[in-house]
Amino acid sequence: MRIHPEPPPAVELVDIHKRYGSVNANQGITLRFRPGAIHGILGENGAGKSTLMKILAGFTQKTRGRIRIHGVDVDFQAPAVASRLGIGMLYQEPVDFPVLSVLENFMIGQIRGFRLHRKAFRERFESLCTRLGFSLSPETPVRQLTPGERQQLEILRLLSMGTHVLILDEPTTGISSFQKETLFKALRTLAQEGKTIILVSHKLEDVESLCDRVSVLRHGKITGEMERPFDPNALLKMMFGSVPSPLKRPEIPAGAPLLILRDVSAPGDRSGLKACSAIIREKEVVALAGLEGSGQGVFMRLAAGLRAPVSGVLRLRDEGMHRKDGIAFQKKGVAFLPTARLEEGLIPGLSILEHVALKYCRGFRVHWNVARDQAARHIRYFRIKGDPEMPVESLSGGNQQRLMLSFLPDAPALLLLEKPTRGLDFESALWVWDHLFRYREKNTAVVFSSSELEEIFMVADRILVFYEGAVIRDIRAADTDIHELGSAIAGKA
């Protein structure tokens, strides 16, 4: 007999099925979400987490099953209906209007009637901000915000619209660790106020540090549930069927200087790059750490020849690269992998096959048979879920990432990787790094940026810390620790 009965569930999902053609994305999922608790949905890429949450948010229609809210059966055909019932979802990609201001974005969807009650909204906005510990300025245009800030704005908007079941799909992807702390603190506050929080993630540490209860999804089915305190090994086993083996990092001494920057300045991002001096050597793995937009992106694009410095000297080995374009850098063996996959890295509208042909069929004529074989090899080796004819925008984020990785040249001199494991689950990330480490045997230097300190310490030999566009630290990973690095990133060096 229970002395403290559990509060009735805020939301129940009963036997949810979802089919996409021949793919069973969800196969009979039953879950209950309590109010006042933070519930984690954990699973590797393509486990069916996002599908399930999109069904709950009314964005996708289920094939079979029932949804109950406060004990009442509901059936919504559109996100608007779900949102009227108090269910709000924060998607992976921001859904906002970049040219409008923060306040204007906040007001959208809440305005009834013709007149704008700017002042009232402003007051509501500011009080919500204070309550959740966000610091957003209402008049800033949204395009100037970092992904983390856009996310905060979207949360505020959802709450103001009366959301009491808040779904967050991979919210810690692409935001800084500082913003992550703010987010988690805000979510705890909301849970204490009695809201239902659902966190979808493939990151064990997020779930461990935030959730009260976690359900694990694998191949579209629930493989286990666990209450706090969690056993990480048991969770990993539920996620992957087995515990992934840890990464083996070969110790290789650094070679000759490869990329040399002296007092290089350039505009871009939020802070630009200010008088940056650095040397990258062969066989090194160098992490670029820092808050989002602190100059790492500009550094990469300069080193890839996609942007020109306004002052300073940039050399590749002994050659000055002044006034050279990205193609010239590529010929010198520089390969760049941008984080904005569909904006910069891949070509929406083209299939995997067409990407392969674009990359490898260099004659006047495209030999589609050759390209098809090559595409099949890429798909197999990089474990891409999709077939050659699929347009890249229909692939999941993780699979887009694998496809981009598969286009890296065989023996580059310098790899520039902007958040290379973004959107990948733990096991896939390990696999990617295992693959990337193999490049070092070919003298390749690997430069990558990451907002995850754990990843940086797992793979980097050396860390450059960016703050407000300047490199404020250049330190060997072995000579520092996660706390020191964390405060350096925040500018408290």
Place this chain on the structure above:
Amino acid sequence: MAVFGFTTGILMLAGAPPMEAYGLLLKGSLGSGKKVGAVLTAWVPLTLCAVGLLYTFRIALWNIGVEGQMIMGAVFATAVLRWGVESRLPLFYLILAFPAAALGGGLWAMGAGLLKTKGGVHEIFAGLGLNFVAQGILLYLIFGPWKRPGVASMSGTAPFPPELWLSSVSGVRLSPEGVFLAAAALAVTVWMFRYSRLGLVFKAAGNNPTAVMLFGEKPGRYMILAMVLAGAFAGLAGGVQVAGVYHRLIPSISSNYGYLALLVVMLSNYRVALVPAVAFFFACLNVGGIQLPMVLKIDSSLAGVIQGAWVLAALAAVAWLRKEGRPEEAR
């Protein structure tokens, strides 16, 4: 259906029996061999311009300058043919007129391409501006250096001697060479888009020029190339009009076929396979429309209204079909 009602309503308002009007449109375009010949005569430049536009649309450029490119093609062709007058090798000049026409259109388009890639001028403005310049050059030549002996006139330059004409089917001004040229342009383009790297890069650069750079190609270069190809095809259309249809340079040498070709390509949903059929449909409307004012005594602009209504209806239908054909997706 709605559009049928709309055009019928318009015709009735204008006091014309609608069914008779539609019948006339049909008979006026396909009623006799001669009529079909006239339709094909319009089909040739329309198809050539449309084929060229496929290249620029593929790389996501709006080549509004196709009119000017056609005009410059006609001007270059005329220049060559003028040398050929009283030469002992008229055939040589007649053949040379076509590469010259392609060159003229291509160079003119290259101007717009360079303005776009080097100067940062939007291709629509560049093209539109160059259209006016081309029209100006055309008029200057007709009324200035190339004017008819004695008197300059809106009817154009002095006609060329027949040995500088393309052959023509008896009774109509349709030249088989022109039809062959348009068909060849279609075939080449089908092949280019399916099997050539160029076609693939055009498509890629049109969808994401930033990413194409990472695949080792400079998008700007391909933009200029696509413009030049489009201009060359439009130039050929101008050449056909001079050597095969009018046998001289006239002020309205482009007959708005360039602008019409933009509609043809959009209506074909940017697909090569549909271009010849859609171009044929437009040519029918164009030729058939001529009959309406004469027989039914309605204003000639009404033919344009009917044509425009059909275009809008077809565009709406294409958009609607595309929406229907795409069921719920993962995202």
